[in-house]
Amino acid sequence: MDTLALMGTGFLQALSPLNLLLMAAATAVGVTIGCLPGLSAAMGVALLLPVTFGMDPATGLIILGGIYCGAIFGGSISAILIHTPGTPASAATAIEGYQLTLRGQAAKALTVACFASFCGGLLSCISLYFFAPPLAQLAMKFKSPEYFWLSLFGLTIIAGVSSKSMIKGLMSGVLGLLISTVGMDPMEGVPRFMFGQSTLYNGVDVTCALIGLFSMSQVLILAEKRIQARPAAAKFKDRFSLTGAEVKKISPTIIRSWIIGNIVGILPGAGASIACFIGYNEARRFSKNKEEFGKGSIEGVAGSEAANNAVTGGSLIPMLTLGIPGESVTAVLMGGLIIHGLQPGPELFTTYAGMTYTFFAGFVLVQFFMLGIGMLGCKGFANIARLSDAILIPSIFLLCVVGSYAIHNNVVEVAIMLIFGGVGYLVRKFDMNATAIVLGLILGPIGERGLRRSLMLSDGDPSILFSTPLCWALIALCVIGLLSPIFMNRMERKLREKHGAA
Amino acid sequence: MTRSDIGVVAIIYATCLLFLVMTLKLKAAAQVYPLCLIAGLAGLNTLYLATRLWRLFTGRAAIEEAGIPAPTPEKPGLVNDLPEIFKGFLPGQFFFVVIASVAYLALMHYVGFYPAGLIYMVAVMWRLKVPLLHMAITLAVLGILIYSVFTLFLKVPLPRGILFG
Numbered sequence: 001m002d003t004l005a006l007m008g009t010g011f012l013q014a015l016s017p018l019n020l021l022l023m024a025a026a027t028a029v030g031v032t033i034g035c036l037p038g039l040s041a042a043m044g045v046a047l048l049l050p051v052t053f054g055m056d057p058a059t060g061l062i063i064l065g066g067i068y069c070g071a072i073f074g075g076s077i078s079a080i081l082i083h084t085p086g087t088p089a090s091a092a093t094a095i096e097g098y099q100l101t102l103r104g105q106a107a108k109a110l111t112v113a114c115f116a117s118f119c120g121g122l123l124s125c126i127s128l129y130f131f132a133p134p135l136a137q138l139a140m141k142f143k144s145p146e147y148f149w150l151s152l153f154g155l156t157i158i159a160g161v162s163s164k165s166m167i168k169g170l171m172s173g174v175l176g177l178l179i180s181t182v183g184m185d186p187m188e189g190v191p192r193f194m195f196g197q198s199t200l201y202n203g204v205d206v207t208c209a210l211i212g213l214f215s216m217s218q219v220l221i222l223a224e225k226r227i228q229a230r231p232a233a234a235k236f237k238d239r240f241s242l243t244g245a246e247v248k249k250i251s252p253t254i255i256r257s258w259i260i261g262n263i264v265g266i267l268p269g270a271g272a273s274i275a276c277f278i279g280y281n282e283a284r285r286f287s288k289n290k291e292e293f294g295k296g297s298i299e300g301v302a303g304s305e306a307a308n309n310a311v312t313g314g315s316l317i318p319m320l321t322l323g324i325p326g327e328s329v330t331a332v333l334m335g336g337l338i339i340h341g342l343q344p345g346p347e348l349f350t351t352y353a354g355m356t357y358t359f360f361a362g363f364v365l366v367q368f369f370m371l372g373i374g375m376l377g378c379k380g381f382a383n384i385a386r387l388s389d390a391i392l393i394p395s396i397f398l399l400c401v402v403g404s405y406a407i408h409n410n411v412v413e414v415a416i417m418l419i420f421g422g423v424g425y426l427v428r429k430f431d432m433n434a435t436a437i438v439l440g441l442i443l444g445p446i447g448e449r450g451l452r453r454s455l456m457l458s459d460g461d462p463s464i465l466f467s468t469p470l471c472w473a474l475i476a477l478c479v480i481g482l483l484s485p486i487f488m489n490r491m492e493r494k495l496r497e498k499h500g501a502a
Numbered sequence: 503m504t505r506s507d508i509g510v511v512a513i514i515y516a517t518c519l520l521f522l523v524m525t526l527k528l529k530a531a532a533q534v535y536p537l538c539l540i541a542g543l544a545g546l547n548t549l550y551l552a553t554r555l556w557r558l559f560t561g562r563a564a565i566e567e568a569g570i571p572a573p574t575p576e577k578p579g580l581v582n583d584l585p586e587i588f589k590g591f592l593p594g595q596f597f598f599v600v601i602a603s604v605a606y607l608a609l610m611h612y613v614g615f616y617p618a619g620l621i622y623m624v625a626v627m628w629r630l631k632v633p634l635l636h637m638a639i640t641l642a643v644l645g646i647l648i649y650s651v652f653t654l655f656l657k658v659p660l661p662r663g664i665l666f667g
Binding site for chain 1: 506509510517528535536539540542546547592595596600604606611623627631632636648655656657659661
C-alpha cells in the first residue's frame with residue numbers, strides 16, 4: 001500500500017466516533033494536567049498509560065498523543081493568567097503572556113497561545129509524515145551489532161538531559177540497564193535478581209517504573225512542601241478573538257518557530273523547554289515591533305507557543321523510527337508502544353503501518369481538538385489551575401495505585417511502583433536522571449540481545465561490533481549524543497539569563 | 503564536594519555490591535553481561551567520586567546555583583548542601599503521607615480498594631486541611647472517574663479485600 005493510501009486509511013480509522021470522543025477527552029485531560037503548576041506532561045502520560053491497556057494500540061497511542069499535546073499547550077494557561085508556567089515548556093510564554101494579562105488582554109494572549117500552539121502542532125505533523133518513513137527504511141538495514149550501538153546511542157543522548165552532571169546522567173542510564181537485567185536471562189534461561197518474586201519473571205514492568213518514577217515521585221515532592229494557595233487568575237476583560245492584521249503579524253513568527261521546534265524536537269537531548277526560549281528569542285530578533293517585547297507582545301507569545309508545540313511531532317520521529325526518545329515524554333510514550341506489544345522501528349512502517357498512520361492521523365486531529373478545547377475552555381481551565389496540592393496529592397496517589405494494579409491485577413506491582421516512587425523522589429532530590437533510568441530499562445533488553453547475539457554469531461569476537469559503516473556512524477552519533485546536551489544546556493541557560501527566566 | 507555527593511556515591515556502591523553478590527551466584531555464562539554493567543556503574547561512580555574529591559582538595563567546589571559560598575583554596579572543605587536540597591521540607595506532613603500510603607496498601611488487602619481509598623483520601627485531605635466541601639467534591643469526582651474507567655470500561659477486578667471478598 002502506498003503512503004497516500006495509508007494516510008487516507010489512517011484518517012478514516014482515526015475519524016471513528018470512539019476515537020474522536022477519546023481524543024477530545026484526552027486533550028482536555030492533557031490541558032488540565034498542563035495548566036496545573038508542578039505537574040508535567042511526562043507525569044500525565046505515565047499516569048494515564050494504564051487506561052489505554054484494553055484498547056486498540058492506535059486508539060491508545062492517540063490518547064497518549066492527545067495528553068502530550070494538551071499538556072504542552074495547557075502550561076501556557078497558568079503562565080499567562082497567574083504568571084506560573086504549568087510546564088517548563090511555557091516558561092518563555094509567561095514573559096509576554098502575563099504582561100498582556102496585566103494590560104487587560106488575557107483573552108487575547110490565550111487566543112494567540114492557542115492559535116500558535118495549534119499551528120505549531122499541526123505543521124509538526126507534516127514533518128512526521130515526511131521524515132519518519134525514510135528514517136524507518138534506514139533502520140531496516142540494522143542488524144544485531146547496530147541495535148547494540150543504537151541502544152547505547154539512546155542512552156547517551158538522554159544521559160545529559162535535565163541533569164547538571166553528565167556523569168550522574170550516565171550513572172542513571174547504567175542503573176536503568178542494570179535494573180533491566182532483572183528477570184529471565186534471554187540467552188541462558190536462568191532467573192536473575194528476582195528476589196524470589198515470580199512477578200519479576202518477565203522483568204520489571206516498564207509501566208510500573210514509569211508511574212513510580214514520574215507520578216508517585218511527584219506526590220512525594222508535593223507532600224514535602226507547605227501547601228500554598230495559588231494566586232487568583234486574572235479576570236477576562238477582552239474577547240477571545242484575533243483580527244486579520246494580528247494573524248498576519250504573527251504568521252511569520254509561527255512559521256519560524258515551527259521550523260525551530262521541529263529541529264529541536266528531532267535533536268537528541270533537546271525538548272520543548274529549550275524550543276520555547278529559542279522560538280521567543282527569534283521572534284524578538286526578527287520582530288518589527290521590538291519595543292513591544294517585555295511589555296506584552298503577541299509575537300513573543302506566538303514564538304514561544306508555536307515552537308514548543310512543534311516539538312511534539314518532531315520528537316516522535318526518532319522515537320518511532322529508531323526507538324530513541326529525545327526527552328522524557330517521548331520515553332514514556334515509547335513505554336506505551338512497548339506495552340501494546342509494539343517495538344519502535346521499521347516494523348511500525350511495514351507490518352503495523354495501518355496502526356502507525358492511524359496514530360499519525362489522530363495526532364493531526366488532536367491539534368484541532370486542542371484549538372477548540374483551548375478556546376472554549378480557557379476560563380474553566382483557569383480555575384482548575386488553582387487546584388490545591390492538598391487535593392492533588394491523594395488523588396494522584398490513588399490513580400498511581402489503580403494504574404499500576406491494572407497492569408496485571410497484581411498487588412506486587414503496586415509495591416514495585418511505590419519502590420520506584422521512592423527511587424524517583426531521591427533521584428530528583430539528588431539530581432540524578434529519572435528519564436535516563438527509564439530509557440535504560442526500555443533499551444536494556446534491546447542492547448543486551450544485540451550484544452549477546454552479535455558475540456554469539458562471531459564466536460565471541462568483539463570486532464563484529466565495529467564491522468560495518470553503520471556501526472561506525474552510530475558510534476559517531478554516540479559521541480555527538482554525549483556532547484550535544486552540554487551545548488543545549490548552555491544555550492538554554494544563556495537564553496534564560498537573557499530574558500530573565502519567567 | 504557536598505554531603506549529597508557522599509550519599510549518592512555510597513548508594514551506588516551499595517547497589518553495585520548487592521548486584522555483584524547476586525551475579526556471582528549465577529552460572530558463568532549468565533554472569534558476563536551483568537558484570538559488565540556493574541563494572542560500568544562502579545567505574546562511573548568512581549569517576550564521579552574522583553572529580554568531587556579533586557574539587558574538594560583543590561578548593562574549587564563552587565555551588566553557585568545553590569547560593570552556598572564556595573570553599574576557597576585557603577579554606578577547602580565539605581559543603582553541607584542538605585539544608586538547601588531539603589529547604590522547606592515538612593517532616594510531619596511528608597511522613598504522614600508516606601505512612602498513610604503504605605497503610606493504605608495494607609488496608610486494601612483487608613477491606614478492598616474502594617473502602618480503603620475512601621479512608622485514605624479522607625485521612626490525607628483532613629491532615630492537609632482541605633475544606634469539607636472540596637473534600638466531598640474530590641471524593642465524588644475521583645470515585646466516579648475510577649469506577650467508570652477501571653471497573654466499567656476496562657473491567658479491572660479491583661481488590662475486594664478479605665472481609666468483603
